Amino acid sequence: MEISVFFYILASFAIVNCVYYLFFSNVGFAKITAPKGKLTQAVSVIVCSKNEQENLKVLVPLLLEQNHPDFEIILINDASIDDTREVIENFMSQDHRVKFVNVVNNESFWGNKKYALTLGIKKAVNDHLVFIDADCVPNSKEWLAIMAKHLSQEKSIVLGYGGYKKVKNSLLNALIRYETAFTAIQYFSYAMRGNPYMGVGRNLAYTATQFYESSGFMSHMKVLGGDDDLFVNQSATNSNTAVSLNEESFTTSQPKTQWKKWWKQKKRHINTASHYKWKHKLLLGIFYISQIGFYISAILALIFGINWLLILGIILFRYLIFWIVMGKGMSRFRESDITILLPFLEILLIGTQLALFISNMGHRPKQWN
Template sequence: MEIGVFFYILASFAIINCVYYLFFSNVGFGKITPPQGNLKQAVSVIVCSKNEQENLKVLVPLLLEQNHPNFEVILINDASHDDTRDVIEEFMSQDARIKMVNVVNNESFWGNKKYALTLGIKKAVNDHLIFIDADCVPNSKEWLAIMAQHLSQEKSIVLGYGGYQKVKSSLLNALIRYETVLTAIQYFSYAMRGNPFMGVGRNLAYTATQFYESSGFMSHMKILGGDDDLFVNQSATYSNTAVSLQEESFTTSQPKTSWSGWWKQKKRHINTAAHYKWKHKILLSLFYFSQIGFFVSAILGFIFGLNWMVILGVVLVRYVIFWIVVGKGMSRFRESDIIILLPFLELLLVSIQLALFISNMGHRPKQWN
């Protein structure tokens, strides 16, 4: 193969990468759209909890302190074997806004979070539903009001951002936060450009009307995971989806603290993504494989004698665009401390994703928690 061929291959992958990153730039550089809905509209906050007794003790008081005039909190005890039910009942005795759904495992939907969430949605008395995980906390007392106000007559789905707590001097934590922001940059960008494909259950809103019109989770009830991203993938459109980029509307979750725990979590996510619409799978796959192609062709160019200055020039242009766009996104989501590590974290994440993809072909997890 001639040396010139490596240059064209490398340049092609770099161009594809740069086009994607420029496409993603509206998250960091775009204008934040204020919510347009009615603050007085009653809402239901839904929390699905499985063995979350300690996390609920932290979360529920923060929910009750939210600056919203009319809301209820639906706490779902999903067949927990700790004291989650007792904790919920104690909160119910203290505040009438707290409601409980006690889920007993159903033989047809054993260990399926979607079954539990469906029961919680049916329990809600309000059409506007806001979802947060039990191990999350809102970033401010305005979280509920902002997320709820993004729901309107035109917008029946709202995508929020759910970040992770910072752990100093932890490579795993830096990688988790980088992957979380990169994913958010992608799904926010696609939604803002009229092609929403996913959301995260750590911070998500939609109407009960939208849920029932989409037949709930029935099309993917048997698939582990996807109560958030698969529902959005099947239901979200350009006209019915809003995004919430206000910092006050973010949530923060507890990150995995072991590589094995994070690995299992990512395996579930990859399995879920395989059920996205074809157009989204193609676009997401092209982005990922263009990253692999860029790294591989740059290495081969060095090995086979392509002028190192040529390679360096292409790599620098690509990385300048990458650093600016992703770095701006990191700043938007308050993760500026890891911007300096971006090239290393990108290469590490791409390598791990390849290993996850190979590993997932042989084994798939069976329970959500």
Template sequence: MEIGVFFYVLTGFALINIIYYFFYSKAGFGKTPQPQGDLKNAVSVIVCSKNEQENLKTLVPQLLEQDHPNFELILINDASYDDTRDVIEDFMSQDARVKMVDVVNNESFWGNKKYALTLGIKKAVNDHLIFIDADCTPNSKQWLSLMAVHLSEEKKIVLGYGGYQKVKNSLLNALIRFETGLTAIQYFSYAMSGNPYMGVGRNLAYTATQFYDVSGFMSHMKIMGGDDDLFVNQAATNKNTIVSLNPDSFTISIAKQSWSTWWKQKKRHINTASHYKGAHKFLLGLFYISQIGFVISAILGFVFGINWMIILGVVLFRYLIFWIVMGKGLSRFRESDIIILLPFLELLLILSQLALFVSNMVNKPKQWN
């Protein structure tokens, strides 16, 4: 093979990467969308919990302290076998805003979180719905107001950011936060460009009207997972979707602490992505292919290429753009401490995603929690 081929292949993949990163700069450098809603509108906060007795003891008091003037809190006990039901009943006895949906497994929807969430949505008395997971905590007492105020006559879906707590000297934690930040940079940038494709249930809002307009989760009820990203992929448009970039509107979760539990979680997430709309799968797939193509062609270029200085120049320029865009985006999402590790974390994530894709082809996950 001629020496020049490595340079042209590498440059091609690098160029595709750079185009994507310029597009992804919207999340870091774009203007914060202005809310169009009214805080006087009543909202329903919905939490789906399966064996979450300890997490609810932490989360519920923080939700009840939110500064929104008018809200109810719907706690879903999704067929838990711990004391989740007792914990919810205790909160109900203390505050009239707390309501419970007690889910008994249905043979047709055994272990399906979407079934539990549907029952919770039906229980809600308000049209404006705010979702947070049981293992999350709001970043501030203004979280609920900052998410809810984006819901309006036109904006029916609000995409929020759900980050993870920092753990010092943990490679897994750094990888999880990098992957979470990269994903957020992607779906925020797409949404800000008028092409929303996903959101995360750790921090998401939409109207009950919008939910019923698309028949809820019925088109993907049998698919495990996707109560957040598949719903948004189905229902979101360039007109009805907005993002919330105020740090006080973010949520924080405790990240997986072992590689095996993280691996299981990611297998489930990757499985749902295969059900995205065709255009979204193509665009996301092309980005990943350009990433892995860049890494492979760079290695081959250094090994077999004679003019390694030119190849090094292409590699350094690509990483400069990568560092600027990702650094700004991660800083906006309060993940700036991992910026120095970006090239290593990117490589580790690319290899992990490849291994997860192969693993999912062999053995698909079977339950949501």
């Protein structure tokens, strides 16, 4: 049987795809082990808030109920124009564990979340720091204890999972949850295999010692965003980073409900990836190119190839690997309800990422919120 050039091109992209997906498989198939640390270290929970008065009313009581013997909560009011400051002061008057940092915009760091977080970290009295966003909620009362237990003399950074609330019959919500879980599968896998490259501020922990040894956010202070992923990218190593796969240590955020607002948020996020270390940009770039290449070559092969049965076999094999690995990963992060949509969501995500990249070439956002 004659083998067309389209078959070889498609097979090459499919092989690269499958290698990456097999690399990602450890997240879905890994056995969850309890962290080895003990709750002997006091912890500072840090929340940066910009116009979050209503979200803080939900989050702070849940933080105060956490099953940890010794912690404080640092609430940062980042130049809010609503009643965020009054809400924080009210909580502070009710519980001594709540501490307040008020940030006023200045000319050098106007609208910069990293500046606000730096002031919050300086306010903290404890070395162990756990971060959560104001629009998040912890999945259980054990969230803080589990995240904190991962911090030890050997582990100074802990990567947690921050998912999004489910909205029925919403394509945007399905895409948001797919992208969030898919991204977590990637960065958890890299970290578990000794090559951490990012984390999310919705659920992240590190020590103040690590923060100061890395000079904080100074190397990327002027970059919009990246208080989480760029800090991890510059500071994490194969020996100092832990991951938390326990469902009780996850957090859940309120998702965007409008495409326009989600698009604006993603434009800010995608800009930070260009500042990753070159090896991470290379590995992530090869994977993304292999995804685009797979779909383009699959279409061309099916149209112009003469050995369509072999071509169809390659396509189905690649999808089998994709579905098994991603299905297990989605189950790990409690997103099994969108598993049936995985092929469609993958294509949609690839397309939107390409559009975001092109859009960011012409205009970049100026503020974090």
